[in-house]
Amino acid sequence: MLARAGIASRRESEELIRKGRVRVNGSIAEIGMSVDPSQDVVELDGRRVTPVAFAWIALHKPVGYVVTKHDQRERPTVFDLVPSIPGLTYVGRLDIKTSGLLLMTNDGGAVNQLTHPRYEVNRTYMVDVTGLTASIVRRALAEPIEIDGRAVNVVSSRVRQGKQKQQCELLLTLAEGRNRIVRRMCEAIGLRVVKLVRLSHGPIELGDLGSGQWRYLSPVEQEDLRQLCTIQIDG
Numbered sequence: 001m002l003a004r005a006g007i008a009s010r011r012e013s014e015e016l017i018r019k020g021r022v023r024v025n026g027s028i029a030e031i032g033m034s035v036d037p038s039q040d041v042v043e044l045d046g047r048r049v050t051p052v053a054f055a056w057i058a059l060h061k062p063v064g065y066v067v068t069k070h071d072q073r074e075r076p077t078v079f080d081l082v083p084s085i086p087g088l089t090y091v092g093r094l095d096i097k098t099s100g101l102l103l104m105t106n107d108g109g110a111v112n113q114l115t116h117p118r119y120e121v122n123r124t125y126m127v128d129v130t131g132l133t134a135s136i137v138r139r140a141l142a143e144p145i146e147i148d149g150r151a152v153n154v155v156s157s158r159v160r161q162g163k164q165k166q167q168c169e170l171l172l173t174l175a176e177g178r179n180r181i182v183r184r185m186c187e188a189i190g191l192r193v194v195k196l197v198r199l200s201h202g203p204i205e206l207g208d209l210g211s212g213q214w215r216y217l218s219p220v221e222q223e224d225l226r227q228l229c230t231i232q233i234d235g
Contacts, residue, residue, distance in 0.1 A: 006086025
């Protein structure tokens with residue numbers, strides 16, 4: 001609740017609680033407590049914290065934008081493209097050369113469930129590559145591809161021959177989101193990535209959202225995400 005209200009990050013909020021600066025209904029809060037913002041009174045240093053509703057955004061991240069709130073090199077960030085919402089953060093990252101679907105929310109618990117490796121949430125990517133023929137790429141993708149000593153969790157792959165002999169289009173679905181994992185697995189089998197777009201994250205699809213555009217997730221999409229998180233935790 002504190003993070004969503006924009007008071008501090010989740011880690012900083014825990015420190016505020018440890019120091020005894022947070023009270024719930026008049027009593028000193030403890031780490032791990034749950035609150036109902038519609039009923040419980042939460043105070044920080046004696047001032048009531050105004051609850052903020054959950055917000056979910058789908059952004060079509062353009063190439064050239066970095067996924068961070070503040071960039072030391074003053075490059076444009078994804079936060080330049082979306083409304084200012086207290087506690088808003090991103091669900092996983094896309095590197096500066098990658099475009100496509102980026103989910104953003106102020107629900108920190110859901111962020112962890114959608115990005116932590118143990119939950120194996122699917123992400124689908126379209127990748128234009130050069131360097132090998134389609135038949136060789138298919139054979140390479142049929143075998144485990146190890147990055148940092150661990151096989152990439154590839155759910156499915158489709159390879160389409162491009163206009164040139166050593167030019168292909170890949171449709172990859174991975175159940176993980178390690179840093180630059182798609183580019184690294186392509187490099188591992190001898191491919192050069194020309195274009196990389198994330199088409200979906202979990203049940204949410206990019207669809208026809210234009211580059212640089214954003215939209216709020218529908219109630220149905222939010223419920224799909226909640227169910228996914230519940231399933232992953234229960235499993």
